[in-house]
Structures are given as C-alpha cells and as structure tokens.
Amino acid sequence: MQIVNVENLQKNYTVYQRKGLFREKRIIRALQNISFTVNRGEFLGYIGPNGAGKSTTIKILTGIMTPDGGSAIVDGMVPYRERKLYVRNIGVVFGQKTQLWWDLPVRDTYSLLKAIYGVPESRFKEQIGYLSGHLELGEIMDRPVRQLSLGQRMRAELAAALVHDPELLFLDEPTIGLDIVSKHRVLQFLRELHSRGKTIFLTTHDLKDIEALCQEILIINHGSLVYKGTLEGLKGMVKLPRVLRIQLREGAFSLDGRCTGFIERYAARYDSKTGTIDVELSDTARPANVAREFMQVMEIEDFRITDPSIEDVVRVIYRK
Amino acid sequence: MRSVIALFMASLKAQYEYRLNFWLDTLINGANLFSDFLLMAFLMLSFKEIGGWSFGEIAIIYSIVEMGWGIFRFFGEGLHRFEELMVTGRFDLLLIRPMNTVKQLLLERIDFRRLGVVVEALAVAVFGFTASRIDFGDMWLAYISLVFFSTVMTFEINIILAAIAFWTVRNSDIIVLAFYSTRTAAMYPAHIYGPVLKNVLTFIVPLASVAYFPVGYLTGRITSIIALISPVLGVTALLPVTVLIWKLGLKHYASTGT
Numbered sequence: 001m002q003i004v005n006v007e008n009l010q011k012n013y014t015v016y017q018r019k020g021l022f023r024e025k026r027i028i029r030a031l032q033n034i035s036f037t038v039n040r041g042e043f044l045g046y047i048g049p050n051g052a053g054k055s056t057t058i059k060i061l062t063g064i065m066t067p068d069g070g071s072a073i074v075d076g077m078v079p080y081r082e083r084k085l086y087v088r089n090i091g092v093v094f095g096q097k098t099q100l101w102w103d104l105p106v107r108d109t110y111s112l113l114k115a116i117y118g119v120p121e122s123r124f125k126e127q128i129g130y131l132s133g134h135l136e137l138g139e140i141m142d143r144p145v146r147q148l149s150l151g152q153r154m155r156a157e158l159a160a161a162l163v164h165d166p167e168l169l170f171l172d173e174p175t176i177g178l179d180i181v182s183k184h185r186v187l188q189f190l191r192e193l194h195s196r197g198k199t200i201f202l203t204t205h206d207l208k209d210i211e212a213l214c215q216e217i218l219i220i221n222h223g224s225l226v227y228k229g230t231l232e233g234l235k236g237m238v239k240l241p242r243v244l245r246i247q248l249r250e251g252a253f254s255l256d257g258r259c260t261g262f263i264e265r266y267a268a269r270y271d272s273k274t275g276t277i278d279v280e281l282s283d284t285a286r287p288a289n290v291a292r293e294f295m296q297v298m299e300i301e302d303f304r305i306t307d308p309s310i311e312d313v314v315r316v317i318y319r320k
Numbered sequence: 321m322r323s324v325i326a327l328f329m330a331s332l333k334a335q336y337e338y339r340l341n342f343w344l345d346t347l348i349n350g351a352n353l354f355s356d357f358l359l360m361a362f363l364m365l366s367f368k369e370i371g372g373w374s375f376g377e378i379a380i381i382y383s384i385v386e387m388g389w390g391i392f393r394f395f396g397e398g399l400h401r402f403e404e405l406m407v408t409g410r411f412d413l414l415l416i417r418p419m420n421t422v423k424q425l426l427l428e429r430i431d432f433r434r435l436g437v438v439v440e441a442l443a444v445a446v447f448g449f450t451a452s453r454i455d456f457g458d459m460w461l462a463y464i465s466l467v468f469f470s471t472v473m474t475f476e477i478n479i480i481l482a483a484i485a486f487w488t489v490r491n492s493d494i495i496v497l498a499f500y501s502t503r504t505a506a507m508y509p510a511h512i513y514g515p516v517l518k519n520v521l522t523f524i525v526p527l528a529s530v531a532y533f534p535v536g537y538l539t540g541r542i543t544s545i546i547a548l549i550s551p552v553l554g555v556t557a558l559l560p561v562t563v564l565i566w567k568l569g570l571k572h573y574a575s576t577g578t
Contacts, residue, residue, distance in 0.1 A: 064415045066574045080574060084418045092416045099413045103334035115326035116419055
C-alpha cells in the first residue's frame with residue numbers, strides 16, 4: 001500500500017547574479033518532473049550528489065515548501081496545504097539543525113514535545129521508555145543539550161522526532177559526523193523502527209548506511225530521478241567489471257619491458273609504489289586463466305578479486 | 321493551552337540556567353532604559369515643558385509606550401531575533417510542528433529580563449501621576465487600557481517588521497529604523513514634530529494613537545473625540561495588515577525557502 005505518491009514534482013529557484021551594474025535573473029531547476037511512490041513500511045534510501053534536489057524534495061514532503069508544479073500526496077494529505085494536521089504523523093530529523101532546547105535537559109525537550117503534540121501521559125511514558133532503552137538515553141536524560149557530544153545529541157534528536165510515535169520518518173543525514181560506535185547504534189535503532197512497520201525516508205551520503213538498511217533506493221541527479229528500485233537492480237543497471245588485483249612479491253616491483261608490454265595488453269593499471277596491478281575482468285574472461293598468464297611472467301605474492309562496490313556504481317551514475 | 325504553558329515554563333527554566341547573568345541583565349536593562357528617561361528629565365528641568373505639556377504628562381505617555389514595548393519584548397524575543405531563524409534555516413523546525421508559527425515564536429524565548437523594562441515604565445508612571453495634575457483615581461482604567469493597546473500595537477508592528485525578513489532575510493536595520501526611532505518619537509507630544517513625522521506616527525507606525533492622542537484628549541488638550549478612540553482605530557486597522565503580511569511571508573517562504 002502506498003504512503004507517498006509524488007507526481008511530476010517541479011521546483012524552480014530564482015537566483016540573481018550581479019553582472020556589472022545589473023542583476024541577472026537566473027532560474028535554477030531544482031526538481032524537474034520527479035515521480036515516485038513509496039509503500040507503507042518501506043525503508044527508502046534517498047541519495048544524490050550535493051545540490052541534486054534532495055533537500056528540496058524533503059522540504060516539500062515535510063510540508064515546509066510548496067512545489068511549482070506536480071503534486072505530492074503523503075498519507076492521504078497534501079503536506080504543504082494541511083501542514084498542521086499533516087505534521088502530526090511525521091517525524092523529522094535534520095542532521096544539521098537541532099530541534100532540542102539547547103539550554104534544557106534532554107528530558108525537558110520531550111515533555112515540551114509531549115505538550116505540543118498532545119501525547120497522553122501513559123503513551124508518553126511508554127514511548128520514552130522504549131526510546132530510552134533502544135537509544136541508551138538514560139545517562140544523558142538529565143544533562144543540558146549543550147553539554148552533549150555529537151553522537152549523544154543525535155540519539156536525543158532521533159528520540160525527539162519520535163515522541164509522538166509517527167508512522168512516517170524523514171531523516172536527513174542523521175549519521176553525519178558520527179563515530180563508528182554512535183553510528184552503529186543509530187543504524188541499529190533505525191532497523192528496529194523499520195521492523196515495527198515504520199516507513200523511513202533516509203537521506204545520506206554514506207552508501208554503507210544505505211547498503212546496511214535500505215531495500216529500496218531512490219537516486220536523484222540534476223533535479224531528475226535517475227533510479228528507483230533495489231540495490232541489486234542498480235548494480236545490474238550499471239555494469240562495472242570485476243577487478244583482479246595482483247600483488248607482486250616484495251623486491252620484484254621493477255618490471256622489464258616484457259612485463260609492461262603484458263600489462264598494456266590487458267589494459268591493466270600498475271602502481272609501482274605498492275606493487276599492485278589491477279586488471280579489469282571482462283564478462284567472458286576467466287580469472288584463473290588471467291592469473292596464470294601473469295604468474296608466468298612475474299613474481300606474484302597474492303591475488304584478490306573484487307566486485308564493484310556500490311560506491312563505484314553510484315559514482316558512475318553521478319557523473320552522467 | 322497546555323502546550324503554551326509548557327513552552328512558557330521551559331523558557332523560564334532555560335534562563336534560570338544562567339542565574340547570575342539573568343539578574344545582571346535585568347538590572348542593566350532597567351538601568352539602561354532609566355537613563356533614557358533621565359535624559360528626558362534633564363531636558364525637562366531646563367525647559368519645564370515641551371510643546372505645552374508638563375513633565376508629568378510626558379512621563380505618562382512615555383510610560384504607556386515603554387510598557388507596551390517591555391511586555392512585547394518579554395514575549396517577543398523570538399520574534400525580535402527572527403532574522404536568525406531565517407539566516408540559519410531554523411524556521412523550518414517551527415514548520416514541522418503542529419502549532420501556529422507566531423505562537424511558537426512568541427513562546428520560543430520568553431525574556432524575563434525584560435520585566436526590568438516593565439518595572440521601569442511603572443516607576444515612570446508613578447512619577448507622572450504624582451508630578452502632573454492628572455489624578456490616578458480617575459484615570460487608572462484609561463491608563464491600563466492604553467497600556468493594553470500600546471502592547472497590542474507593538475506586537476502588530478513587530479510582527480510586520482519580522483515578516484519582512486521572509487523577503488529580505490536580514491531585518492534588524494529595518495526594525496531600528498521603523499520601530500525604535502518611532503517609539504522614541506512617540507514618547508513625546510507629537511505636535512512638536514514637523515508634519516512628516518507627525519503623519520508617520522499617526523498613520524504609518526501609529527504609536528501616537530495609543531499614547532499622545534488619547535492622553536491629549538483626557539487632559540483636555542485635544543478636543544476631537546477621534547483622539548479618544550484612536551487606540552481602537554489604530555490597533556484594529558493594523559490587525560488585518562499584520563495577519564496578511566505574515567501570511568504572505570509564510571507563502572513566500574514556502575515557495576523560495578530562503
């Protein structure tokens with residue numbers, strides 16, 4: 001069942017550039033006819049290079065901004081028309097902006113949000129217990145927000161977006177700047193939320209997060225939708241070769257003419273500092289054969305075959 | 321209503337986090353403004369009167385304007401610093417909550433230090449009633465009503481000025497020009513000014529309508545009954561303008577996101 005339905009969404013920004021004495025008006029097309037749907041309970045990763053239109057999309061879907069064309073219907077409502085009613089059922093985290101009360105203990109922010117959203121006392125207690133357990137908020141509950149580390153703050157931030165237990169979550173870079181441990185905790189919690197049936201819209205630059213969590217991804221570039229589907233499907237769409245990496249034996253890094261000719265024939269890349277050779281394997285090539293041929297002419301220590309990473313795939317898409 | 325009380329208490333608690341700073345600021349705030357009044361007192365002592373108004377009478381219009389401002393700043397700190405929200409983009413965070421944006425702004429940062437201003441304005445009023453022939457026993461209701469209208473008008477003007485930041489992002493200079501200068505001017509009898517400033521104070525930033533005109537009528541200096549009802553006229557006329565400009569501002573923000 002669909003929860004988000006976006007059709008032909010368009011958004012333009014007008015910017016003025018000074019040109020001599022006059023200002024020149026320029027239209028930036030931030031979103032050009034974007035359409036997609038998100039199913040209830042989906043964990044969607046939303047990626048795209050800086051300036052691709054991600055924030056614009058999130059702002060429209062959270063009711064902050066009105067589009068210039070097209071429509072967005074979320075949870076049966078038009079976010080930017082019925083803002084006050086609509087925001088009751090969404091939770092939003094902007095990784096770059098805090099929504100916690102800076103000078104107050106973390107606990108107080110939750111009480112305030114409870115009052116703003118009108119959460120009944122019993123539900124509130126239960127929810128805070130749940131959040132505190134999974135996000136390990138116990139030790140920071142009574143500390144003023146300004147004293148928290150970034151990792152602690154981000155956990156508190158996530159909990160703040162969930163005080164009213166919304167069905168739909170928009171997370172805009174919730175792991176930005178976090179260390180490995182904090183990040184792991186946050187991701188773990190997102191997985192838990194997803195298992196409870198929440199629909200999650202996650203924007204991030206960290207593709208490892210996406211790989212770890214999302215079943216579906218949405219890629220946007222230059223204001224247009226590039227891809228919507230599974231990660232596996234994406235790898236199938238952009239065919240990148242596997243790479244055979246050959247490590248030469250220590251002391252055998254200097255290659256003679258025969259060897260370099262050989263490397264050229266395979267269009268391989270040789271790094272004389274580390275003594276590694278990367279050979280791209282075509283679909284028909286048999287790795288064992290290639291390796292054997294190299295072994296006949298060079299002194300080899302180790303072999304490894306790597307599949308193209310999701311980063312490589314996405315980099316190719318961003319460049320288009 | 322519960323959310324309003326919760327936000328109010330949170331503001332109080334947040335300021336109490338910096339206790340010493342809080343008390344010092346309150347003191348300095350009051351003293352600072354009192355020095356404005358002393359300056360006027362000094363002038364009055366040498367001139368005895370300004371435009372036919374006695375020192376005590378001027379103190380009363382001064383206190384009406386000042387108290388309106390003090391009460392506004394008590395609630396209006398978030399509104400006063402609205403450009404910060406525009407510059408940092410934090411206004412977005414108000415939009416993702418199920419509450420009116422103006423209400424959130426007014427409660428975002430209740431500034432208890434501004435009570436110093438209110439106390440100062442009260443002191444000036446006490447002085448005004450003692451020094452002038454206006455009797456507080458006859459005038460207390462009128463005085464309280466005028467403070468009320470002065471407060472409402474200060475809110476209206478400052479909401480309009482804050483809304484300008486929806487288009488310009490920065491608005492602190494506009495606030496100084498359009499509000500602070502007119503506020504100071506409105507603390508003196510408006511007929512001493514040239515026609516331009518007098519008209520500005522009557523029709524554009526109509527702060528004269530909540531202090532000078534009605535007090536002038538009550539002291540028998542102005543005879544037209546319009547002077548008496550001018551606070552109601554001024555506040556009522558500004559209301560739709562305020563609502564409209566704020567709504568247009570919100571709309572502009574939603575379409576540009578600046």
